[in-house]
Amino acid sequence: MGFWSEIVGQPVAVAMLDRAASYEPGAAAPAHAWLITGPAGSGRSNLAYRFAAALIARSEADRDRVYAQVQAHTHPDLGVLTTQAAIIKIDAAREIVTTAHYAPSEGRYRVIVIEDADRMPEHTSNVLLKAIEEPPERTIWVLCAPSEADLLPTIRSRTRALRLVTPGVDDVAQLLQSRDGVSPERAAQAARLAQSHVGMARRLASDDDALARRQDSIQAALGVRTLGDAMAVAASLAKIAQADADALMDRLDAREREEAMRGLGLAPGAAIPPRLRSQIKALEEEQERRRKRSLRDGLDRVLTDLSSLYRDVLMTALASADERELINLEFSRAITELAGRWTPEQTLQALDAVSNARERLMRQITPGLVMEALFARIVMIHNLVNDAR
Known part of the structure; x- marks a missing residue:
């Protein structure tokens, strides 16, 4: 088909x-x-x-x-x-x-x-x-x-x-190879890091900057130890999310406009006849509304990635995952170290904190406050470990 x-x-x-x-x-x-x-x-x-x-x-x-x-x-x-x-x-x-x-x-x-x-x-x-x-x-x-x-x-x-069901990682990787000409290694990495999200996998496979921003987010989260770290990482991830969102919107807006022009029978850059201007204007208005929400979308992607990190920590702590089954395989050493310091219960608290942050984001709470509260909670979890020792 x-x-x-x-x-x-x-x-x-x-x-x-x-x-x-x-x-x-x-x-x-x-x-x-x-x-x-x-x-x-x-x-x-x-x-x-x-x-x-x-x-x-x-x-x-x-x-x-x-x-x-x-x-x-x-x-x-x-x-x-x-x-x-x-x-x-x-x-x-x-x-x-x-x-x-x-x-x-x-x-x-x-x-x-x-x-x-x-x-x-x-x-x-x-x-x-x-x-x-x-x-x-x-x-x-x-x-x-x-x-x-x-x-x-x-x-x-x-x-x-x-x-619908979540597609398999192998299925997504195969699509990236056959449709977009991505190398097998990069396709497998992108599908794994995107957790089989087709659109995100395609982006991670085709955009080195997007992949780097994702990895920077994980690295930053792994470095949180003090409240000062928490505030700095919250601000850093907000900047990463904004940069990621801006890059995505720029590419998406340009592609949509090109597709709209082609769908209307116009060459890229051609003058728009008066009778077709309302359709292009409607597209531009929709794009502007989307940009206003782009930071929250970017932060939600960051939070999804953080969930995958703490999921890996939990699975490692429970010894229920082979290293090859980790989502964030590139950080396996740091994940093993964190799994050795946190109990499974504390890791579940971190996962709950990320889930709560996503809910607050959906309730239109200021993104900066959401991220600061999240990492303040992560610091509390870290301090609980130190106090127990």
Whole structure:
């Protein structure tokens, strides 16, 4: 299935969606609403947009052309509801519900993708409920969320659920080799450090600076001993996260603009005709909103990496992991040393501290304060070890 080849480790899901988008005469119509769930990095959004393109395209041969427009969010039969904020606002939901009643202009179906369905508060979900209950004949909803429990039961009951799994490290590494031409060694390292998150693995494999920033974060965390260290590392990681976020946004913005221009039939750098300016302006506004949230996203990636560090320490302390099974294999000596100083209970406290920091970040608490509180807690754990001695 060449069209689905970039969807890694999800053969059951791909087969189901490919059948649902069948072009065979007399084939049953697909369900009017879908809910794709799975852990971060499992490919929820990528799969949703592939499915949208397959539904819109009028033939299998037309899928790739349609997907190029879907990916750039420029296809007239595609609606997208996402957010760069903590929640999806009710006005955005009302607007997308209105567009859901438009008949498809080019394709077989009109498809509405909601990338962040878990960020809909109850009043926003209720706006969507009636539209999903009574959709127009040729409109299909595709919702994405980490789990079914993140949505109201009334929404869940009206969708066809599709659960994704975390792809294997080997599967992600193979994709990086075949799709991006990454060497086997670098692909294996990137897939391991990204914990099978496809997008992050691709970035770590292709961007030396991103890989260096990740490793600097782990090294900094390993050096925390005193409260002074904690404050310095908190500030350092905030800078690393900002630099990482800025670099990612710059590359992502440039690629999205290029794809949007191509989807509109324009050469890179060409003047934008007046009739198309609104679409480019909408893209630019979306990118600006995303930049405002980029630091929190960058810090969340740092916290994910820290979780992997303390996971490695715990597994080493429990003697339940071969060194080759470590995520942060490059720091195996320091991990073994830390596992010898901390008890498993203290390492679990560190993991809890990181988890709490991620929750505080989601609650819009000032990022600098979140990081300072985290490393102050790590210092307390370190001091508990010294006091016990």
